[in-house]
Amino acid sequence: MLVQMREPLIDQKLNAYRPGIERAANGRYSGCSRDTTGYQLQQSFENAMRYRRPAAVIIDEAQHLARMASGRKLSDQLDVIKSVASRTQTVQVLIGTYELLAFRNLNGQLSRRSVDLHFLRYRVEEQADIEIFQNIVSTFQAQLPLGGNLELSDIWDFLYERSLGCVGILKDWLMRAVITTVRDGSANLTRRVLEKSALSASQCEKILAEAREGELRLAENSDAQTRLRRLLNLDTALPVATGAQPGPHLANVAPRAHRGRPGMRDPKRDPVGRRQEAYA
16 A cells, blocks of 8 residues: 555654664664564554545455455454544445455444445346447447447447446457457458457356346345344334324334342332422
8 A cells, every 4th residue: 555655665664662673784673573564554554544635545356355365364354444444534445346245244343334336237138228338339439449340339239248238348358359450450340350359158157147146145135124124123013093193113022021039129220319409
């Protein structure tokens, strides 16, 4: 992070007044462990965030945070990010594949402080998505530095088939096709070049399977809502009285059975002190 922010003197970002840290003859700090160095660098990063005050910190390919060579847990990784966000008052944006779904419900603190933004692929089941995808294809057609009689809008279904409705895949595909055309010494983009540079059907099938699995995991499930209402004792709503105002009603919960010992009263608040009359 410090390198990406072009922070100066990164190798000097250690607190010389911290106990156990000394400078060697070559000017480098010595006597500090790896954990101490990590703590100092994190503190330097937080200070840089406070001074520069960015709108957000974006971590791309954030799913790789779950692949640690050490024995640290995934929750430890996200706890550090949560701590940095809290101390610097800066939004931390994690961008990645559907593997990020493993980060959602690690604990309650992370769940209530996180917001999911799903960049859904365009689907042929929705007419509006088809029209948007066709407009995207026309936009890419206007930006291509090649000529020819090939109209991408006429083969939008083939482009959708090998891009799965994902604009990022479509862009990379067209870039490969343009590079192949230029290397072959041609000035016209053809259907043959597009077919040659497209992803194979097996690759698309694998990507589609992962996308559908992620979409199902993100979709709201009625069973989950039913379990939540059952846990909150909201299964059976109280009958609404005639003339009563509409609104939420609590569940009909049976009173708890008395579990105290015989002869012992239930705990309650007792008045303390003498009662005095107050005069204005």
